Amino acid sequence: MLKLLRVSSLLTGLVLSLVPHARAAVPTAKPDAAGLEFFEKNIRPLFVERCYNCHGAQAEKLKGGLLLDTREGLLKGGDSGPAILAGAPDKSLLIKAVRYLDPDLQMPPSKAGGQLAPADIAHLEQWITMGAPDPRNASAASAKPRTPPEQHWAFKPVTRPALPAVKNNKSVQNEIDRFILAKLEARGLSLAARADARTLIRRASYDLTGLPPTFEDVRAFEKDPSPDAFARVVDRLLASPAYGERWGRYWLDVARYSDTKGYVFEEERKYPYSYTYRDWVIRAFNEDLPYDQFIIQQIAADLLPAGEDKRALAALGFLTLGRRFLNNQSDIIDDRIDVVCRGTMGLTVACARCHDHKFDPISSKDYYGLYGVFASSHEPKDLPLLGGAMPKEYPDYLAERKKREDELENFIATKEEEVRAKARAQVGDYLLAVQDATRGDDEKKEGLYRERKLQPPLARNYRNALKDWEQNAHPVFVPWFAFAKLPSTNFAAESKEVIAKFGPSVHPDVAKAFLTNPPATLKDAAATYNRLLADVDKEWQIARTNAVSAGKLADKDRESLRQVLYGKGAPIMALSGDQLRSASDTPVQQKIRALKRKVDELDATHPGAPPRAMALADNATPSEPHIFKRGNPNTPGEAVKRQFIQIAAGRNSQAFTNGSGRLELARAIVSRDNPLTARVWA
Numbered sequence: 001m002l003k004l005l006r007v008s009s010l011l012t013g014l015v016l017s018l019v020p021h022a023r024a025a026v027p028t029a030k031p032d033a034a035g036l037e038f039f040e041k042n043i044r045p046l047f048v049e050r051c052y053n054c055h056g057a058q059a060e061k062l063k064g065g066l067l068l069d070t071r072e073g074l075l076k077g078g079d080s081g082p083a084i085l086a087g088a089p090d091k092s093l094l095i096k097a098v099r100y101l102d103p104d105l106q107m108p109p110s111k112a113g114g115q116l117a118p119a120d121i122a123h124l125e126q127w128i129t130m131g132a133p134d135p136r137n138a139s140a141a142s143a144k145p146r147t148p149p150e151q152h153w154a155f156k157p158v159t160r161p162a163l164p165a166v167k168n169n170k171s172v173q174n175e176i177d178r179f180i181l182a183k184l185e186a187r188g189l190s191l192a193a194r195a196d197a198r199t200l201i202r203r204a205s206y207d208l209t210g211l212p213p214t215f216e217d218v219r220a221f222e223k224d225p226s227p228d229a230f231a232r233v234v235d236r237l238l239a240s241p242a243y244g245e246r247w248g249r250y251w252l253d254v255a256r257y258s259d260t261k262g263y264v265f266e267e268e269r270k271y272p273y274s275y276t277y278r279d280w281v282i283r284a285f286n287e288d289l290p291y292d293q294f295i296i297q298q299i300a301a302d303l304l305p306a307g308e309d310k311r312a313l314a315a316l317g318f319l320t321l322g323r324r325f326l327n328n329q330s331d332i333i334d335d336r337i338d339v340v341c342r343g344t345m346g347l348t349v350a351c352a353r354c355h356d357h358k359f360d361p362i363s364s365k366d367y368y369g370l371y372g373v374f375a376s377s378h379e380p381k382d383l384p385l386l387g388g389a390m391p392k393e394y395p396d397y398l399a400e401r402k403k404r405e406d407e408l409e410n411f412i413a414t415k416e417e418e419v420r421a422k423a424r425a426q427v428g429d430y431l432l433a434v435q436d437a438t439r440g441d442d443e444k445k446e447g448l449y450r451e452r453k454l455q456p457p458l459a460r461n462y463r464n465a466l467k468d469w470e471q472n473a474h475p476v477f478v479p480w481f482a483f484a485k486l487p488s489t490n491f492a493a494e495s496k497e498v499i500a501k502f503g504p505s506v507h508p509d510v511a512k513a514f515l516t517n518p519p520a521t522l523k524d525a526a527a528t529y530n531r532l533l534a535d536v537d538k539e540w541q542i543a544r545t546n547a548v549s550a551g552k553l554a555d556k557d558r559e560s561l562r563q564v565l566y567g568k569g570a571p572i573m574a575l576s577g578d579q580l581r582s583a584s585d586t587p588v589q590q591k592i593r594a595l596k597r598k599v600d601e602l603d604a605t606h607p608g609a610p611p612r613a614m615a616l617a618d619n620a621t622p623s624e625p626h627i628f629k630r631g632n633p634n635t636p637g638e639a640v641k642r643q644f645i646q647i648a649a650g651r652n653s654q655a656f657t658n659g660s661g662r663l664e665l666a667r668a669i670v671s672r673d674n675p676l677t678a679r680v681w682a
Helices: 002-016 033-050 071-076 093-098 118-129 138-142 175-186 197-209 215-222 229-238 241-254 274-286 291-303 311-320 329-345 349-353 364-375 394-424 427-436 442-451 456-471 478-484 488-500 508-516 522-545 556-566 577-582 586-605 662-669 675-681
Strands: 626-628 636-639
Touching: 033 118, 093 118, 197 215, 197 229, 197 241, 215 229, 241 274, 274 311, 291 311, 291 662, 311 329, 329 349, 329 364, 329 662, 329 675, 349 364, 364 626, 364 662, 394 427, 394 522, 394 577, 394 586, 427 442, 427 456, 427 522, 442 456, 456 577, 478 488, 478 508, 478 522, 488 508, 488 522, 508 522, 508 556, 522 556, 577 586
Parallel strands: none
Antiparallel strands: 626 636
């Protein structure tokens, strides 16, 4: 199919090249794309959410005579004059108002939500400094759609039009010729003289392979009088490997193919196996892969029955070879939504990340339905092999990779254990921090933990564990819960009363520690827990070193204390590797990144690295997506289903239920019921 479509394009180009007196279109000035993107992502959503209720055409009562829903309204301003001076934020009334510099001019007012966040004010200042790029105009703001979106020609089914009548039937060689010739004849024009053999073979050769024909090919074509001579030239060119290299390159541009990741701080910047996607695209063109399979494999090859031939997995580079955005997952998913929707259907769905599309029939529900699909997929740690014979340097590569991986893993294990060891000596500190943070909101709690140089994830683990320990009267922590309820003014005296009432519900070693050293404050009680559990940890380390542990401490009371540190469900043991590494200091994290980069560099440069697919795989549990208010993942809103774009799916749209939904998405894109894909490819 890829070749047939390309031949049609070739024939069209050859016929159009015969039209006399062709004139080039005069280019029109385009607005700055980066500026408009900044406006759509940061400024329009802010105006919609915080300003239009009082300063929009649909406001119940327009305040101050100021309209902010058009560029003209901004420049004209309201009762106080122009709202902005492009390029000069410090001289713009809008910035003065949002900064609250004038007590009589503070926008938005307190009754409308109060002052904007500092980040929003910074965006407005940056936007005005950029010259306030703004695609809006008064007519666009007030325009009403004349027809429902589904009646737009792009969303209507593809039909076979009637062939137009032409006067010069002798010039017609195929159906495309009729459409071209009908337009020419309507303007009193006709086709130019037929190209000579030398010109024709040069055009075909450059078009299909990007290369000039050889002298021998030209002479042979000029001497061939048979009626199918040109058809045989085209067939030969289509069979050339250069055909896939020539036309695969155009698809690689659509797929924003790159060998590198963009700015990724201290990571290896080269993709190790990007070339396998490039080679797959070239092979797809040369093997004339049907276009529907061409699309499906690039979105969901891992979900197709492949058998022994794993080469199709390389197609998933279409999704994975975009920029990495410093590994911000939301931005990576946004890039994947964009390349799929723009590349296959010509739809700028990414605009709906922050708000419903201003002009196209794309909603935030559509965007986050697709977001859920890609959030339900991940890049496997071990990329799949594509098969075939291993390079002769493979043993050298394998040995060197193991050496570098062992160095990385040993270093990580050592540093993670250092973080755990420090945490095992701070149990009391975490108990006290959780108690002191009971009345604050989440942000203040996090600040308190960090101020005390504690790990917020571990503090959250202790907070959850303490609820269970209190409910089930954990023997080790029964005293803590009693101490935590005492008033600070008479703590020392009342703590002795608590200790005097200790019974069998209290762990004997804990009871002994507090009988020996009654706490005068809750901080003293926390310090006792620190010492007690740190001593148990030292006993355990000695027992392990001397190989006499048998997996636990011999004394059952000491073993029950050890379980607080090492047992199933222990807060410290519940820390993930990422959380442990994030608790390390900067030099440690830099060393980890450097060692990881050495492994990645080997994959990208060693001649013995076997070809692998830059693949995706479905998560064990699919994501249940929510709309992110103004595109912020920290402010989830309405829940949505993983499903196809409504305008393309039609009224019978169904939620995706098969894993992530990538295969269902791919099939929906290439469905005959979706006319966008065929139109965009043509």
